Amino acid sequence: MSPMxxxxxxxxxxxxxxxxxxxxxxxxxxxxxxxxxxxxxGVILGLTASSHVNRYITTQTDLxxxxxxxxxxxxxxxxxNCPFRSFLKPDNLTHSMTDxxxxxxxxxVPTKEGYPFxxxxxxxxxxxxxxxxxxxxxxxxxxxxxxxxxxxxIHTPPxxxxxxxxxxxxxxxxxxxxxxxxGGITLADAERRLxxxxxxxxxxxxxxxxxxxxxxxxxxxxxxxxxxxxVRSFVDSYDDPSRYGRGRYSKNMYPxxxxxxxxxxxxxFEMNRFLAVYIISDTKYYRVFRKHCKPSCYPDEHYLPxxxxxFFQTLNSNRSVTWVDWSKGGPHPATFGESDxxxxxxxxxxxxxxxxxxxxxxxxxxxxxxxxxxxxxLEPLLNLTSTVMKF
Ligand SMILES: *[C@@H]1O[C@H](CO)[C@@H](O)[C@H](O)[C@H]1NC(C)=O
Ligand SMILES: *[C@@H]1O[C@H](CO)[C@@H](O)[C@H](O)[C@H]1NC(C)=O
Ligand SMILES: *[C@@H]1O[C@H](CO)[C@@H](O)[C@H](O)[C@H]1NC(C)=O
Ligand SMILES: *[C@@H]1O[C@H](CO)[C@@H](O)[C@H](O)[C@H]1NC(C)=O
Ligand SMILES: *[C@@H]1O[C@H](CO)[C@@H](O)[C@H](O)[C@H]1NC(C)=O
Numbered sequence: 401m402s403p404m405x406x407x408x409x410x411x412x413x414x415x416x417x418x419x420x421x422x423x424x425x426x427x428x429x430x431x432x433x434x435x436x437x438x439x440x441x442g443v444i445l446g447l448t449a450s451s452h453v454n455r456y457i458t459t460q461t462d463l464x465x466x467x468x469x470x471x472x473x474x475x476x477x478x479x480x481n482c483p484f485r486s487f488l489k490p491d492n493l494t495h496s497m498t499d500x501x502x503x504x505x506x507x508x509v510p511t512k513e514g515y516p517f518x519x520x521x522x523x524x525x526x527x528x529x530x531x532x533x534x535x536x537x538x539x540x541x542x543x544x545x546x547x548x549x550x551x552x553x554i555h556t557p558p559x560x561x562x563x564x565x566x567x568x569x570x571x572x573x574x575x576x577x578x579x580x581x582x583g584g585i586t587l588a589d590a591e592r593r594l595x596x597x598x599x600x601x602x603x604x605x606x607x608x609x610x611x612x613x614x615x616x617x618x619x620x621x622x623x624x625x626x627x628x629x630x631v632r633s634f635v636d637s638y639d640d641p642s643r644y645g646r647g648r649y650s651k652n653m654y655p656x657x658x659x660x661x662x663x664x665x666x667x668x669f670e671m672n673r674f675l676a677v678y679i680i681s682d683t684k685y686y687r688v689f690r691k692h693c694k695p696s697c698y699p700d701e702h703y704l705p706x707x708x709x710x711f712f713q714t715l716n717s718n719r720s721v722t723w724v725d726w727s728k729g730g731p732h733p734a735t736f737g738e739s740d741x742x743x744x745x746x747x748x749x750x751x752x753x754x755x756x757x758x759x760x761x762x763x764x765x766x767x768x769x770x771x772x773x774x775x776x777x778l779e780p781l782l783n784l785t786s787t788v789m790k791f
Contacts, residue, residue, distance in 0.1 A: 488517065489601040493553070493575050499593060506596035507681040521605035523627055524598035526553045528580075528590055529612040531560050534775035536570055538615060538782060542791050543569045546620045553598050555580075555590050585690050588699040591667065596680045599673070606630075608670045613735065613772035614722065615781060617749050619791035623768045626721075631759050633672050636665030636720040637705035648702065650692040657688055657706060665705035668722040668771070675712060682707065719756065723749050723767035735772040741780035746788045 497505065527533065533554070543550060552573040556562060557580070564570045575597040580590045591609060598604050606627040616623060639662070640646065649662045671679070685707055693699045708716045725734040736745075749770045756766035773781070785791050 489603065493573060493597065495576060497576075499578075499589070499596075502596045503592070503680045506599040507677055509677055510602075515602070519603055520548055521628055522549055522551050522601070522603045523606045523608060523624055524551050524553060524601070524604040525608050525610060526555070526591075526594040526598055527610050527612065528555050528587075528594060530580075531556055531612075533562065533564075533570065533612045535612065535615060535773060535778055535781075536564060536568065538778060538785070540569055541782070541785055542616045542620055542789075544791075546624070549620070549624055551598065551601055551604055553594050555594050583698050583700070585693070585699045587667070588686075588689070588703050591669075591700065591704075592680050592686075595676045599676055599680065605673050606670065607673070607676050608721075608769070609668050610722070610769060611668070611771060613774070614668070614769050615771070615773050615777075616768065616791075617723070617746060617770050617789060618765070618768050619789060622765075622790075626758075626765065626768060627670060629759070630672075630717075632715055632717040633675050633708075634670040634719060634721045635675075635704050635708050635716050636669070637663045637709050637716060637718045638665060640664045648693070648697045650697070652692040653688050656685060657710070661706060661710050662702070663705035663709045664701055665718075666720045666722065666724065667700040667704075668720055668724070668769075669704055670721050672715075675708070675715060678712070679704065679707070685710070717757065719766070721766070721768045723770040724772070733772060735774050736777055737774040738776040738780055741777050741784070743784060743788055746781075746784055750788070 495502070525539075533539075543552075547569070550569075552569055554562060554570065554574045555577045556574055558577050560574075562570065562574055566572075575594065577590065577593070578586065580586045594609065595607055598607055608627070618626075638645075645664045646659060646662060648664075649657075649659050686703065689699045689703050693702060725736075728734045749767055751764045752766075753764075754766060755762045755764055757763075758765070
């Protein structure tokens with residue numbers, strides 16, 4: 401009996417409220433009518449949905465062989481219940497987002513000042529590779545003991561599985577990747593994909609692009625301090641009047657991009673979070689490159705230098721922190737092997753007598769990384785870490 405009484409008294413309560421706002425006896429009728437409307441509406445909706453689902457099941461093999469098209473909404477719903485820390489930093493770099501979905505998500509920037517957690521800024525080391533990473537033992541030595549201050553991201557050819565032990569800093573750090581053609585727009589796509597994946601960790605503050613043939617020439621604390629304390633980013637950007645520079649500009653890029661804004665630079669960049677967000681958020685200018693920077697144009701050598709020159713001049717130092725030797729000429733820089741590695745050689749990269757601007761000072765430390773080093777350079781390099789590179 402008591403539940404009945406309960407319902408009745410609830411109804412009476414509603415009636416009382418209804419009459420008090422002047423709807424009196426017609427309220428009951430309104431209730432009945434609206435109930436009917438909702439019920440019929442529900443039935444119609446249910447029928448439509450089930451016929452849609454039927455059609456869906458019969459026509460969409462996706463349901464049985466899911467591709468990566470469906471999940472984002474489901475993933476997000478699920479993740480409202482995820483631990484807060486997995487929002488701040490994905491536990492696992494594997495995901496099924498398309499680039500479009502990933503870039504959109506990575507472009508989100510908190511507006512509220514401060515963080516509801518202790519944020520220790522990290523450097524994201526992003527390796528763009530064609531497969532193996534022969535110099536991993538050198539990098540592992542470089543990273544050892546600094547685990548809280550860096551993250552690693554690796555873009556390999558799709559399907560390639562990097563063979564490293566489960567105790568390595570490189571273990572489980574491959575991001576979902578796509579095919580890359582040297583010199584084409586897919587190379588710039590991969591750079592942006594690395595940036596976007598690294599942006600998902602809110603602690604990453606600086607972003608360095610490296611290849612399998614890069615080495616560090618200073619120890620971790622020096623590199624970390626240099627990058628974290630820098631006011632500007634290190635993206636090589638200069639005006640090259642030759643056919644290898646301005647010659648690659650296409651008139652079809654006008655008016656979005658003008659010849660006087662066109663810049664060239666090494667693809668091996670370093671940038672801060674602020675710029676990284678803008679890079680992966682840009683659609684307008686990237687589309688112009690995708691459409692008109694070909695053939696023999698090399699988007700990876702022009703997109704970032706040009707884009708930063710157009711919008712963020714004051715935030716860029718216009719120089720790269722990755723040393724490379726172009727002195728031998730040709731389309732590829734020099735590669736150094738076992739017999740080239742001497743104490744004097746590495747010391748000359750660390751300090752070759754030139755000075756560079758750093759914040760408002762001048763410094764002899766211009767390069768933190770160097771390329772290109774062959775696999776057989778590993779042993780002699782490991783021999784020099786404690787004496788020359790100090791790690
Ligand atoms: C990450 O997730 C993928 C797919 O869900 C799984 O196969 C893989 O083992 C996970 N990796 C780690 C390191 O947990
Ligand atoms: C790492 O691999 C070893 C075997 O190679 C295994 O015994 C160990 O449980 C693994 N550790 C983790 C954390 O997966
Ligand atoms: C970088 O180059 C731009 C012109 O392209 C210039 O305005 C800016 O001052 C340069 N930055 C530095 C640090 O020299
Ligand atoms: C130092 O290295 C830079 C970059 O490779 C080069 O341009 C410059 O000429 C070098 N300076 C000396 C003194 O070797
Ligand atoms: C490493 O250094 C040791 C002694 O310092 C030397 O005997 C050895 O030949 C070196 N190895 C390489 C590959 O340079």
